[in-house]
Amino acid sequence: MSENHGEHTRAVRLPGPGTPVGDPVRIPVYRSTTYAFGTSKEYADTLDSGDGYSYARIDNPNSEAFAHAVAALEGAGLDHEVRGQAFASGMAAISTVLLALTGTGSHVVASESIYGNTYTLLDGLLRRFGVRTDFVDVTDLDAVRAAVRPETALVFTETLSNPAMVVSDLPSLAAVAHDAGTLLVVDSTFASPAVCRPLEHGADVVLHSATKYLGGHSDATGGVTVARPELSARIRSARVDLGPCLSPDEAFMLHRGLETLPLRVARQCDSAAEFAAAVLGHPAVARVDYPGLPGHRGHRLARTLFDEGEAGTRYGAVVTVTPHGGREAGTAFADGLRLATIAASLGGAHTLVGHVGSTSHRQMSDDALSAAGIEPGAVRFSIGLEDPADLIADALRALDELSHRV
Numbered sequence: 001m002s003e004n005h006g007e008h009t010r011a012v013r014l015p016g017p018g019t020p021v022g023d024p025v026r027i028p029v030y031r032s033t034t035y036a037f038g039t040s041k042e043y044a045d046t047l048d049s050g051d052g053y054s055y056a057r058i059d060n061p062n063s064e065a066f067a068h069a070v071a072a073l074e075g076a077g078l079d080h081e082v083r084g085q086a087f088a089s090g091m092a093a094i095s096t097v098l099l100a101l102t103g104t105g106s107h108v109v110a111s112e113s114i115y116g117n118t119y120t121l122l123d124g125l126l127r128r129f130g131v132r133t134d135f136v137d138v139t140d141l142d143a144v145r146a147a148v149r150p151e152t153a154l155v156f157t158e159t160l161s162n163p164a165m166v167v168s169d170l171p172s173l174a175a176v177a178h179d180a181g182t183l184l185v186v187d188s189t190f191a192s193p194a195v196c197r198p199l200e201h202g203a204d205v206v207l208h209s210a211t212k213y214l215g216g217h218s219d220a221t222g223g224v225t226v227a228r229p230e231l232s233a234r235i236r237s238a239r240v241d242l243g244p245c246l247s248p249d250e251a252f253m254l255h256r257g258l259e260t261l262p263l264r265v266a267r268q269c270d271s272a273a274e275f276a277a278a279v280l281g282h283p284a285v286a287r288v289d290y291p292g293l294p295g296h297r298g299h300r301l302a303r304t305l306f307d308e309g310e311a312g313t314r315y316g317a318v319v320t321v322t323p324h325g326g327r328e329a330g331t332a333f334a335d336g337l338r339l340a341t342i343a344a345s346l347g348g349a350h351t352l353v354g355h356v357g358s359t360s361h362r363q364m365s366d367d368a369l370s371a372a373g374i375e376p377g378a379v380r381f382s383i384g385l386e387d388p389a390d391l392i393a394d395a396l397r398a399l400d401e402l403s404h405r406v
């Protein structure tokens with residue numbers, strides 16, 4: 001840079017650090033929103049091909065590295081290529097997929113047991129734009145088959161649903177969707193690729209709230225989709241137009257989280273299985289929903305779909321415990337815990353807990369909760385990385401206190 005430049009030019013055009021000789025072991029955070037080219041043609045070629053970087057809303061090395069890494073995890077057992085797209089949140093991923101794959105007059109068949117904001121997005125906002133959704137019990141394959149119509153754009157379900165941990169029969173749902181010429185889209189947030197990879201079971205799109213297990217530390221918000229290249233290109237095009245890009249800092253954190261995903265999730269699943277079995281025997285407990293328990297209606301299916309770890313099948317790490325005594329007993333149980341923290345979200349290192357009826361499903365009456373298969377007293381645990389013996393002692397003590405109250 002010439003010494004004759006003025007002070008403002010010198011301030012803006014500071015000398016760079018030069019190219020490092022060694023490669024950084026960890027991908028640096030690329031905060032730059034824009035990328036320089038030597039010629040207009042190089043810039044135009046990058047825009048045309050989609051390879052390389054021009055503008056951060058379109059592509060960024062950190063978000064791309066994160067999306068590629070999730071695609072590698074979700075596509076591990078496939079004999080065809082899949083691609084990932086990263087988003088600013090799980091809902092950004094879900095809304096972009098729905099907008100990419102539907103249009104006025106389209107129809108969606110969705111599980112009646114899905115995340116609340118996915119439900120309201122389908123039932124409210126998308127309905128305003130002429131996309132109609134039928135919500136069905138996806139464990140009833142005849143009901144799904146009956147709901148699918150020629151104009152059905154997609155079938156939407158969750159691998160494991162919140163909070164009853166209903167297991168979706170992914171191969172059968174994929175068969176129903178494909179027989180009708182439509183697509184199966186699966187939110188696999190509660191499972192993560194360390195438990196189940198829906199694309200291996202016939203799903204066309206798998207998506208996640210990366211805020212949960214993928215990040216794993218309750219400190220980064222993001223979302224991700226993985227699909228075949230042609231479908232991923234449709235999702236990418238909608239993402240670029242809509243603009244819900246993942247920030248480079250969040251992408252860095254989420255990418256780092258992936259390195260420990262199998263370690264964390266394997267331990268969380270083992271701890272959850274131990275926890276579920278321990279609380280099930282307490283006299284104050286009316287019901288425990290956890291697919292690892294032989295009495296859970298999704299147990300056999302989970303054994304065929306979910307990964308075998310060293311300690312046996314990984315059934316996920318969310319356990320829903322319902323004490324006797326209804327809504328009041330549920331809140332008293334959650335409030336009586338000292339180690340598990342009352343907080344929204346799941347999938348992190350800390351065990352988080354919530355009384356379902358007064359928090360995540362608070363808009364539903366006791367009758368509506370019961371109709372949806374959720375008891376008014378249900379308390380959801382997202383099992384973290386603490387010692388399971390400590391979590392169990394905390395829960396059993398809170399349950400003992402509950403027994404003395406009742």
Ligand SMILES: Cc1ncc(COP(=O)(O)O)c(C=O)c1O
Nearest residue numbers: 089090091115187189209211222
């Ligand atoms: C199953 C499921 N899908 C999607 C979301 C939305 O994710 P986010 O909060 O990252 O937008 C959540 C959030 O809790 C969820 O539990």
